[in-house]
Amino acid sequence: MTDRNKMLDKINESSNYLKENFNSEVSSAIILGSGMGGFENSFDPIATFDYSEIPNFIKPAVQGHSGTLTFVEVEDKITAILSGRAHYYEGYDIHDLVLPTRVLATLGIKNLIVTNAAGGINANYSPGDIVAIKDHINLTGNNPLIGKNLDEFGPRFPDMTEVYNSKFRALAKEISKEYFEYKEGVYAWFTGPTYETPSEVNFAKTIGADLVGMSTVPEAIVAKHSGIDVTAFSLVTNLAAGISDSPLSHEEVIEIADKTSKTFQNFMRSFLGQINLAI
Ligand code: HPA
Secondary structure (H helix, E strand, C coil): CCCCHHHHHHHHHHHHHHHHHCCCCHHHHHHHCCCCHHHHCCCCEEEEHHHHHHCCCCCCCCCCCCCEEEEEEEEEEHHHHEEEECCCCHCHHHHCCCHHHHHHHHCCCEEEEEEEEEEEEECCCCCCCCEEEEEEEECCCCCCCCCCCCCCCCCCCCCCCCCEEEEHHHHHHHHHHCCCCEEEEEEEEEECCCCCCHHHHHHHHHCCCCCCEEECHHHHHHHHHCEEECCCCCCEEECCCCEECCCCHHHHHHHHHHHHHHHHHHHHHHHHHHHHHHH
């Protein structure tokens, strides 16, 4: 278990490095998952940091992301784009995984968008769908807030009634009209790296999940704890195990993510702009 003071020292070390090298208030941030690779390249960067140069940031292992933190201006507000994230299944301490989200909180962000690839359980979903997450179920048995509370960020027992901001979901619904059919769902977080068994998917479905995936929830919990509004989107890359007969493969996930990428990114540029105008 990471010691509380050590964790704070780490967060401050990363935060100080960024503040020394980029001295601006940051309004929003987006953590890119599958299908959003290269999103940062559609903006003029104000500053770019490789994760390897920021103290305590973990370099992402999954291909398709550069492992960079890019600051851009969207509707006159500074926005941080995190291209790539570490996953729990890679074996890191959960507190280290969420360190970038904590650091973003110290930079002043009000709003965090998170994207991921997920398996679809809901019968109304097809591969290629983009689904706004309306709630989550944490099935991992771990939680990034376990350990002594970081009172500087938020309370010991944070309310989780509305992790995924309903106003911003309504905004997403409005903006999506131009890009795709809007859908919402409940995301169940499994550790991975195995895809789920059909029985696990059936269990997730029974308890109310529409999507299964291996990310996003730790960052969302930590952002909510820090008083940051969260919006999250899953790109459905496959039907979850047992929902369709075919076995799952990472190649399939990548293929569908690539196909949907343009629509997802066009929507996100518009959504990010509208969010920045609203905050
Ligand atoms: N399960 C978990 N994670 C995933 C899936 C899935 O079916 N598809 C893409 N990421």
